[in-house]
Amino acid sequence: MLLVALITPFAATSFGAASISWADVVQVFSHKLLGWGDSLGVTERIIWELRLPRVILAFIAGAGLSIAGSVLQAVTRNPLADPYLFGISSGASFGAVVALTLFSQSALMLSLPIGAFIGASLSVIMVLSLCGRNLSTQVERMLLSGVAISFMFGAMASLLLYFSSPQAAASVLFWTLGSFAKASWAGLVLPALVVALCTMVILLFKRQIVAMRAGDETAHTLGINVGRLRLSMLLLCSLITAILVANCGGIGFIGLMVPHTVRLLFPGRYPLLLTAAFGGLFMVWVDVLARTLLSYQELPVGIITSVMGSVFFLFILGGRSAKRI
Numbered sequence: 001m002l003l004v005a006l007i008t009p010f011a012a013t014s015f016g017a018a019s020i021s022w023a024d025v026v027q028v029f030s031h032k033l034l035g036w037g038d039s040l041g042v043t044e045r046i047i048w049e050l051r052l053p054r055v056i057l058a059f060i061a062g063a064g065l066s067i068a069g070s071v072l073q074a075v076t077r078n079p080l081a082d083p084y085l086f087g088i089s090s091g092a093s094f095g096a097v098v099a100l101t102l103f104s105q106s107a108l109m110l111s112l113p114i115g116a117f118i119g120a121s122l123s124v125i126m127v128l129s130l131c132g133r134n135l136s137t138q139v140e141r142m143l144l145s146g147v148a149i150s151f152m153f154g155a156m157a158s159l160l161l162y163f164s165s166p167q168a169a170a171s172v173l174f175w176t177l178g179s180f181a182k183a184s185w186a187g188l189v190l191p192a193l194v195v196a197l198c199t200m201v202i203l204l205f206k207r208q209i210v211a212m213r214a215g216d217e218t219a220h221t222l223g224i225n226v227g228r229l230r231l232s233m234l235l236l237c238s239l240i241t242a243i244l245v246a247n248c249g250g251i252g253f254i255g256l257m258v259p260h261t262v263r264l265l266f267p268g269r270y271p272l273l274l275t276a277a278f279g280g281l282f283m284v285w286v287d288v289l290a291r292t293l294l295s296y297q298e299l300p301v302g303i304i305t306s307v308m309g310s311v312f313f314l315f316i317l318g319g320r321s322a323k324r325i
Helices: 002-012 022-034 042-075 088-102 105-131 139-162 166-176 186-204 206-212 216-221 226-248 254-265 272-292 301-324
Strands: none
Touching: 002 022, 002 042, 002 272, 022 042, 042 186, 042 206, 042 226, 042 254, 042 272, 088 105, 088 139, 088 166, 088 226, 105 139, 105 226, 139 166, 186 206, 186 226, 186 272, 206 216, 206 226, 216 226, 254 272, 254 301, 272 301
């Protein structure tokens, strides 16, 4: 995995509409980071100003969504929990669509993340209110509540798009499907900062989160305030999802697939940092696939992750049904 992490920045920046060799990528990195060699002009701008910020944003998004999915599955004791299935992503998307359609372009830098966070927090509150206090015995109800709320927010976002201009509707539609096309160095600061700080807070409470996986009663006997910790983690996951939706759009099922894959590779453990690294690398290569699958055309990342995630979701459901039998 370390070898993949070292190769990924060089390999991922070489893929795209313009064919760029690995030698050019290495030369650009050497010139920018170490001051060695000469500038490659347009090729250097493509790599450094367009593709590298996109690769970094994809890594941040994959890491953040993977952390959020892993924490949601732990604190709710729901193996199918995910920011997308839980309704958080749809709520954040709705809040972001409200900001995109109602506010001016100059106010979007502030209104977009705030709107996304309000929508994500509202979806969490609605799911918790529908499930009641005893979440440990409400696994199926929580999942169904998240799906229902997801559809509701999706319908409300579609209604706003219906009454907006065709140009705004087209741009918002592509954004809601997930894309890293607008990545820039300036736009990396806020998502990187939020994901890093939220991950640090989650790591501080890692032992309490692991204890909650054994059940609320066990956590209570260890002196953990289960209700407060669960709500705090849900709000942190909402914040991570909201800031990523505001910058990348709606990207589903990453928080479902990656934590399960890591647990299959490392049974009996809860490696949060490894989950984040695996999710980040996975998202980078999904974005490479989205850029190169069709000639001279880019697929939204959310379409690819939804196709993969739906198959993975059915696989998990099949495994749960087999266990019950």
